[in-house]
Amino acid sequence: MKNIFTEENIRMINMSGEKHGTITPRINDKENFEVTTLRVDLVTDGRHAEVEFTKDWKLDANRRDLTINSMFLGFDGSVYDYFFGYDDLMKRRIAFVGDADVRIKEDFLRIMRYFRFYGRIADTPDNHEEATLKIIKNNVQGLSNVSGERIWMELKKILQGNYAGDLLKTMLSVGVGEYIGIPRPNITELESLLKRSSHLKLHPMSYLAALLTNLDDVTLLHTRLKFSAFDRDMTYFIVEHRGEKESSKPLQTV
Structure with missing residues (x-):
């Protein structure tokens, strides 16, 4: 990817993301685009991950947080959907990829992302799956080790989205308040x-x-x-x- 952009004289910024497979080309000196290669998480601690690059799209999809975020679009318009994200999107359902407990423990900020995407996708304020809320409640203390800046970035989007008040009450009911x-x-x-x-x-x-x-x-x-x-x-x-x-x-x- 670096060679492609270099040959086209497109400047890249924020090179610190390279170790995670992300580069940021700046187009026309006004727009930044994050471009990330396929990867798998080798080791996670709830905040950071050591990654290994791959060419397997399914392995990359498997490391993502929510099913609706694990789909890919081909240049020919084909949708590649390994975890039924399209079905969940049609149902207005927010679900973690695979085992929700495992996904959350990989990065506890995913608790906040769950509520943010619920506010964007769901068509009612209180259609949460009880099993998901229970797993979130069991892991909520992990937010204490997540930086305030990252939490606020997600929380502000939650409060700017749909059902902000109802989502805030649900978050408090599972114990988020104490840790943020x-x-x-x-x-x-x-x-x-x-x-x-x-x-x-x-x-x-x-x-x-x-x-x-x-x-x-x-x-x-x-x-x-x-x-x-x-x-x-x-x-x-x-x-x-x-x-x-x-x-x-x-x-x-x-």
Whole structure:
């Protein structure tokens, strides 16, 4: 792949991904595309993996997290689907490739990815398979060893997707909160927020702020997840000012 891009005078950036088989060509000096060769995971520790390159498409598909992410498209338009991802896509079903327990233990961030893709694919907010949720609950402590930046990248997408409030409650019910920086979630405030704003598209920080009791909780969560300055300050502001003010006046229809 490196030779192909070099011969075409296409610049490659971020060479640190090479050990995992990924190179990043920059097209027209404005768009980056990650290109990854086929690989298998030799050793995993729940965060990182030692890989070996392969030419076997099925072996590569087998190392992926969800069935809907294990399909390939040929240049002729043929779909290669070793684990029935297309069927699951048609059913709006989110399922791990093979043994869910094994897949999650390979990389505990897959817990968060499960909920993110559920919010993108599912057609109802609570159609989770109980067996899958049980396995997630049994492995949720593994998130404590995943960096806050990686967790926040997935969590923010969850909160920007469909059923954000319902997914957040499901995640808390299986114990995610303790390991991502919300050990004592304010469920009552979250329920109140969801009831008042069922017809609105909320900013991700609105959901998180509802779960936090005071400004100290905001600081602790920011320490864990490493928010941007804007998201951090927004959360501080919401938590500090969300209570009723004496001078508050009810909104009136004009």
